[in-house]
Amino acid sequence: MDEQRELTREEAMKLLDAAIAASKEVNSKFEPKLDFRQRCQVLALYRRGCTRESLAKIFGVDRRTVTHIHNERSPRYKNVREEELRLGRENFLIEYLDVELLKAATISVQPVVADKEANNRKANRMAGVHTVRNEFCDYDHRVIIQWVEKGEQDHVLVSGWYYKDLDSEWPDQWTTVYGIPDSLKTSQLCYTAMLADISDKL
Numbered sequence: 069m070d071e072q073r074e075l076t077r078e079e080a081m082k083l084l085d086a087a088i089a090a091s092k093e094v095n096s097k098f099e100p101k102l103d104f105r106q107r108c109q110v111l112a113l114y115r116r117g118c119t120r121e122s123l124a125k126i127f128g129v130d131r132r133t134v135t136h137i138h139n140e141r142s143p144r145y146k147n148v149r150e151e152e153l154r155l156g157r158e159n160f161l162i163e164y165l166d167v168e169l170l171k172a173a174t175i176s177v178q179p180v181v182a183d184k185e186a187n188n189r190k191a192n193r194m195a196g197v198h199t200v201r202n203e204f205c206d207y208d209h210r211v212i213i214q215w216v217e218k219g220e221q222d223h224v225l226v227s228g229w230y231y232k233d234l235d236s237e238w239p240d241q242w243t244t245v246y247g248i249p250d251s252l253k254t255s256q257l258c259y260t261a262m263l264a265d266i267s268d269k270l
């Protein structure tokens with residue numbers, strides 16, 4: 069039997085590319101699907117002030133799904149918004165914000181933050197305005213990377229590096245990538261996380 073030869077760098081790169089493509093296909097195929105009640109729960113929590121980032125984390129879906137649910141202009145999930153109109157805002161919240169959901173949401177929206185001492189304001193190499201585009205975008209986005217102090221916006225619970233996507237649905241909001249607390253540490257880590265996070269307007 070012939071000894072197995074080592075892959076060349078080019079062959080190894082092709083294998084990696086194929087694995088990444090297959091992974092994206094599988095992840096897309098098996099992305100969690102929300103039933104009607106869960107979609108209503110997303111909208112109810114959004115009305116209570118949960119951010120799209122925290123809702124995406126709670127329900128294990130893409131932030132764009134959350135946006136489609138609450139955005140009045142979205143052609144998707146109209147029946148959820150119609151349910152809110154049918155019941156009225158207060159009754160809608162009573163119906164869909166059950167105690168178990170409120171408990172889970174309270175736990176989930178607690179910030180995942182890096183060690184505060186590790187967030188380095190002086191690590192500012194990537195601070196400023198950048199023009200970027202990732203695989204989810206059909207056009208360039210102007211993005212600001214900046215150090216933001218705790219409390220500068222309601223959802224900024226710890227000082228660190230944040231980004232603002234001027235060409236997104238939320239051009240005035242400082243954002244961090246939930247689940248990647250290290251993105252708060254340096255402007256470079258924030259920039260890297262941002263590149264995988266931005267998406268076009270609906």
